[in-house]
Amino acid sequence: MRPDAALPPMISDDPHFELRLARDEEDVLSAQRLRYRVFVEELGGSGAMVDHVNRLERDAFDPVFDHLILVDRRRDRKSLDHVVGVYRLLRSDVAERHGSYYSETEYDLSALKASGRRMLELGRSCVDAEHRGGTAMFHLWNGLADYVLDHEIEVMFGVASFHGTDLDALKLPLAYLHHHHLAPETIRVRAQPAHFQRMDLVTAEQIDRKAAMVATPALIKAYLRLGGFVGEGAFVDHDFNTTDVCLLMDTEKMSQRHKGFYTRKFAAARGIAEGAPGRRTAPHAVDGAASGTDADSGTDRGTGRSYAPARLDGDKA
Secondary structure (H helix, E strand, O other): OOOOOOOOOOOOOOOOEEEEEOOOHHHHHHHHHHHHHHHHHHOOOOOOOOEOOOOEOOOOOOOOOEEEEEEEOOOOOOOOOOEEEEEEEEEHHHHHHHOOOHHHHOEEOHHHHHOOOOEEEEEEEEEOHHHOOOOHHHHHHHHHHHHHHHOOOOEEEEEEEEEOOOHHHHHHHHHHHHHHHEOOHHHOOEEOHHHOEOOOOOOHHHOOHHHHHHOOOHHHHHHHHOOOEEOEOEEEEOOOOEEEEEEEEEOOOOOHHHHHHHHOOOOOOOOOOOOOOOOOOHHHHHHHOOOOOOOOOOEEOOEOOEOOOEEEEEOEO
């Protein structure tokens, strides 16, 4: 991996887990194998560079991103089975050298890039089925927090996904996000004109908030609790069988209740004082989203991706 990439600290309270950036080809291939199991086999996605023979979910951006991985030392590295959690990370300085962000295939990022702030694109986040419901996603979020602090990131963003492309079935959660969580104009990205899909499919008065929340993937709800926003317009991704929204989080505007989660360097997954910021809300909501088989599967394709079943690109990226 790139020599300028800072490594998050190793998890010390569980001898079976190791959290770090991918450092060789086997790490990246294992991350792609995990993504294949989740995004292709579980969620029915595909893509031009997906390798079905070797069971690898990959794209042209993989060499550009940092890959934050959770390794289970009990698993076989040689069979590419050792990575059980992953987040894909692209800093703005690296994106500038590369020439583009992954999310630009779906969203116009002009307003965000014009802000001049230090940004991080997230995506392709997912957790192995056997490690869902535990501390795996919490470990990944702690590693992400450390990476954000190390690189003084000011804005995080990425594509998050709702499973399926039936807009009538998704009209309530999409409209709720539009009417109640639309990003400020200074950082408001917009779906590319060629495939712009309106999200205000019903008026604010017609929204059943409870029904909208039930239909919203847990990963997206976790980002909203942290003070996240959405861009304007959705993108219907037939290749991945998802409907995508662009999530953004301004670390300066992060809800005060949860700001401590990103302003401390690193906190062990266990032993956090009861009631500490982010303990119940962010980690549990996100990991609870990771079933990979329904609207709460917790992945993200881009924001790397965060599937709303299982992608935040903030999970596609």
